[in-house]
Amino acid sequence: MILLFGFGGVGRTYAELLYERTGLRLCAVFDSGGGIAKKEGFTSDEVRQLLKTPRGAVVKSGVGRAAALDDALDMCQVVVDVSPPNYETAEPALSLYRRALSKGLAVVTANKAPLALAFRELAHRRLYYKATVMAGTPLVDLLMGLPPQKVLRVRGILNGSTNYIMTRVYKDGVPFEKAVEEARELGILEPDPRLDLEGLDPAAKLVIIANTLGVSLALRGVIRRPLAPLGPVTRYLATLDLETPRASVEPARLTEEDPIHVDYTMNAVEITTDVNTILIKGKGAGRKETAYVLLNDTLKALAH
Ligand code: HSE
Numbered sequence: 001m002i003l004l005f006g007f008g009g010v011g012r013t014y015a016e017l018l019y020e021r022t023g024l025r026l027c028a029v030f031d032s033g034g035g036i037a038k039k040e041g042f043t044s045d046e047v048r049q050l051l052k053t054p055r056g057a058v059v060k061s062g063v064g065r066a067a068a069l070d071d072a073l074d075m076c077q078v079v080v081d082v083s084p085p086n087y088e089t090a091e092p093a094l095s096l097y098r099r100a101l102s103k104g105l106a107v108v109t110a111n112k113a114p115l116a117l118a119f120r121e122l123a124h125r126r127l128y129y130k131a132t133v134m135a136g137t138p139l140v141d142l143l144m145g146l147p148p149q150k151v152l153r154v155r156g157i158l159n160g161s162t163n164y165i166m167t168r169v170y171k172d173g174v175p176f177e178k179a180v181e182e183a184r185e186l187g188i189l190e191p192d193p194r195l196d197l198e199g200l201d202p203a204a205k206l207v208i209i210a211n212t213l214g215v216s217l218a219l220r221g222v223i224r225r226p227l228a229p230l231g232p233v234t235r236y237l238a239t240l241d242l243e244t245p246r247a248s249v250e251p252a253r254l255t256e257e258d259p260i261h262v263d264y265t266m267n268a269v270e271i272t273t274d275v276n277t278i279l280i281k282g283k284g285a286g287r288k289e290t291a292y293v294l295l296n297d298t299l300k301a302l303a304h
Pocket of ligand 1: 188
């Protein structure tokens with residue numbers, strides 16, 4: 001049984017796929033207006049009804065009964081967090097994780113803020129966070145498989161929306177503002193677009209990568225410069241030098257041949273270790289891509 005915390009684009013796609021692809025059920029759904037729960041889990045018909053409900057209105061959907069978070073936690077085994085990131089305090093997600101983990105539940109998340117602000121506290125708990133970096137491309141699994149190789153450097157394109165914007169500007173000749181609007185329509189911009197355009201989103205991803213590799217890096221420790229079109233081929237480059245350690249997110253001009261030069265919503269990461277150089281590319285933003293990875297982590301959480 002799953003408690004879904006957040007019911008926007010990714011949350012709804014996750015709910016659809018959960019019922020389509022697994023025998024699992026949601027026992028609670030929370031959005032900005034409150035939550036509903038049902039001990040036996042919602043039926044497919046009830047989920048269809050929920051999917052027709054406007055944002056922030058699950059309490060008024062007529063499905064289940066209104067529930068407090070603590071009661072709902074007692075009905076579920078896994079919490080899936082798809083709520084928007086809060087980079088000031090990581091709340092309300094961080095308190096939810098503490099409560100869920102102390103009750104012995106697993107947490108699966110696409111929300112970067114709690115990890116970016118409290119990785120050390122949350123690490124080694126039953127927390128699954130593959131969806132936070134590169135969405136549909138399982139970079140976190142790859143990183144976890146590297147030790148005892150020593151990772152020296154990671155550089156890449158970790159933000160799908162700004163990569164889309166820069167591709168539209170330089171490849172297709174679209175004005176910057178129009179490209180930003182298109183990215184919003186695609187649903188890949190953060191609710192607060194400054195998180196993408198000023199680099200907090202890719203900076204949080206660098207913090208998660210570094211800490212996954214066992215290197216302590218704080219969000220305030222990432223040097224950030226806002227996205228700016230510098231000429232072809234400008235990309236929002238994220239770099240992590242693990243030996244210094246130094247981390248930065250800044251606009252940079254890449255050559256056409258650079259292995260991390262990707263277009264539109266693609267992400268690419270080059271990992272240099274003491275024995276190998278690994279390149280991983282794939283879709284880094286998108287409702288379906290993120291929902292599938294959340295589903296994979298949910299199945300893992302239930303298997304452990
Ligand atoms: N706004 C993010 C991006 C979504 O553009 O990459 C996925 O983390």
